[in-house]
Amino acid sequence: MMLRVYADRMSQPSRAIVIFCKVNGIDFEEVRIDIVKRQHLSPEFKEINPMGQVPAIVDGRFKLFESHAILSYLSCAFPGVPDHCFLRLSSFVENNGYTLSGLLDTLEADKFYLVTHVLYGRYPADLFTRAKIQSILDWHHSNLRRGASTFVLNRALGPGLGLPLNPQAANEAEKILRASLSKIESLWLKGNAKFLSGNFQPSIADLSLVCEIMQLEVVDEKDRDRILGPHPRILQWIENVKSATSPHFEEVHGFLYKVKARLHSRLANTKRNDTQLSMKPNPKL
């Protein structure tokens, strides 16, 4: 039976799983679970994931939830994925217009072993590299994810899910989000790092964290600029991940861009109506 991925592309961890499968050429069926229609809480879906959250997968008789656990599992379970953690290098090489010999020329001697083995077959996973990636994935939960998802929910997406906007909660979350972005930039993107921890190819940590930040697309442009503007390395890193996972990254984010357009046009209408109302003479005066 083909791998099934239960996902809603409005959910950032869902997008990470779908992009990962596409970039790595994994044969899978995407089953849409519409959160707005509360399908994630249906008894049928709870048979797949009793926690009632997307994403989840079914691989044969094996069921799994939590996106990081899924990414790690897929990295090990499918032979097309190099080093149990990284995205497929060949597409990265092609998408960046490198040739293999050109790429090898740019590398320091100590990385030659890595590249040749990634390109020509699997090699024993580097315990230290994997541990560092795991550390970023664990850090993510209580920092970037907590800040970004709480901010976006209370600033823009809440009403679509039947929840009120909460400016105070949004402000608190923005503080966590800003601190998280500063940490990522100063620690894992320091120097001329193209990807997290100075890796020369994107790992599952790059994919998970960038998909989270992409959720900021749906908030007001001014908010987004205020939060991301001070972080040029973060902006460059997002572009690097987009480019390395092209064209799947933009294709999978298409749904998010549509929601963004709808929300922003609604916001513009509200502002226009507010202006018209404030220009009307007040009959009470």
Added chain:
Amino acid sequence: MMLRVYADRMSQPSRAIVIFCKVNGIDFEEVRIDIVKRQHLSPEFKEINPMGQVPAIVDGRFKLFESHAILSYLSCAFPGVPDHCFLRLSSFVENNGYTLSGLLDTLEADKFYLVTHVLYGRYPADLFTRAKIQSILDWHHSNLRRGASTFVLNRALGPGLGLPLNPQAANEAEKILRASLSKIESLWLKGNAKFLSGNFQPSIADLSLVCEIMQLEVVDEKDRDRILGPHPRILQWIENVKSATSPHFEEVHGFLYKVKARLHSRLANTKRNDTQLSMKPNPKL
């Protein structure tokens, strides 16, 4: 150079790492980082962990933070740890008064392979089992940990760290904590499961989650009973993990019990003074 573990035994993930090392016979040096004295924010410690949090480890030239990443790393890096995830079975067998043949008699045929291989040497890690353990560890961050640590901080420990108690935040956190305990009980401890997911020996997920719940020792007994009382399987599971990791579990939690005694005696004094005050005649009347 010996493995160094930077920890404060008041921190639940620190305790999980220290217990793990002791149970698995890993040779290590514990370096105390006193959170109350703000040593985790010192420039020296930030050289070890730039996030300024315990626990962290240094193994040779390799530095790592985030407790789950550390547990996974130690599981792989030290040959004494069976199956990269589980605690050493031999101590589990001894501490529970089993004999090997008696243990094997109690197992179903399909588990025989597992036991023999764990006892007699390492075996290729079971991808499905590891993925399930990883899923629990990932779930933990935004559920049990978020609920329990926020509750304990706002109900009891805050003032010791220079933070005020916040009853509203404690109430919100209690909801998350209660929902998390219900999920653990109904999902991972269903049936007669001795350990999470029905495993017959404790994994790093059991250790991490039980250390988190143990933090409730420092809140008022009535609060603890109200929260844990409705969960007999959780209470039994805590005992199972304690027993399987004896005597290290209780030894490492000794510091927490001391803080508990100090906090409870302070609380009793405050209550006594309040009663005496309320019994004094009010001069204004």
